Amino acid sequence: MECSTGNQAVRRFRYRCYASAALVILFAFVAAASFRLLHLHGVVAYLVAVLPALPILWALIAVGQYLREETDEFQRALHIEYLLWGIGGTLAVTTVWGYLEDFVQVRRFDLIYVYPIFWLFVAIAMPVVRRRYR
Amino acid sequence: MKNRLKVLRAERDWSQADLAARLEVSRQSVNAIETGKFDPSLPLAFKLARLFARPIEEIFEDGEP
Numbered sequence: 001m002e003c004s005t006g007n008q009a010v011r012r013f014r015y016r017c018y019a020s021a022a023l024v025i026l027f028a029f030v031a032a033a034s035f036r037l038l039h040l041h042g043v044v045a046y047l048v049a050v051l052p053a054l055p056i057l058w059a060l061i062a063v064g065q066y067l068r069e070e071t072d073e074f075q076r077a078l079h080i081e082y083l084l085w086g087i088g089g090t091l092a093v094t095t096v097w098g099y100l101e102d103f104v105q106v107r108r109f110d111l112i113y114v115y116p117i118f119w120l121f122v123a124i125a126m127p128v129v130r131r132r133y134r
Numbered sequence: 135m136k137n138r139l140k141v142l143r144a145e146r147d148w149s150q151a152d153l154a155a156r157l158e159v160s161r162q163s164v165n166a167i168e169t170g171k172f173d174p175s176l177p178l179a180f181k182l183a184r185l186f187a188r189p190i191e192e193i194f195e196d197g198e199p
Contacts, residue, residue: 007160071158071159072158072159072160072163073159073163073174073175073178074159074160074162074163074166074167074172075159075160075162075163077172132171133162133165133166133169133171133172134165
């Protein structure tokens with residue numbers, strides 16, 4: 001999310017986001033290599049498969065932590081509004097796509113794209129929402 | 135909500151950034167409150183009242199008859 005106050009909460013949130021992004025990439029490589037080289041199966045396969053999702057869950061928790069730690073109520077309200085746009089946009093796209101899949105057999109939507117779509121809507125919302133408060 | 139922040143700030147020759155620093159919020163927050171686009175919470179309204187040494191109702195108008 002956009003960070004304009006430069007306060008401690010923002011710095012911590014940025015650090016958690018960058019660390020999470022780095023871990024997603026690392027864990028995705030580890031998972032892909034493990035499945036290719038070790039031919040995993042059973043419980044281990046499930047555990048390795050969800051490995052790249054763990055930093056994403058951490059990033060979502062970091063969003064909650066940021067909202068709790070942000071002392072500037074206006075910034076907090078702005079970020080909540082960005083997140084609502086992200087949630088609303090993601091729900092809209094996935095719901096419409098779901099019906100299209102059911103009735104007109106469009107290409108199956110890979111759930112792995114839900115998370116980036118959410119952040120895409122958050123990113124789109126940022127300048128739009130900010131412009132209202134200029 | 136209408137308010138007199140801009141006037142009170144001008145009386146003290148404070149910029150939005152000065153007021154923001156005193157309130158420990160961002161300059162954007164001060165701007166949003168000053169322009170009536172964002173209503174502060176009660177704790178922040180009390181903080182403003184203490185800072186300007188005025189009752190809250192002298193700073194903010196509720197706009198209701």
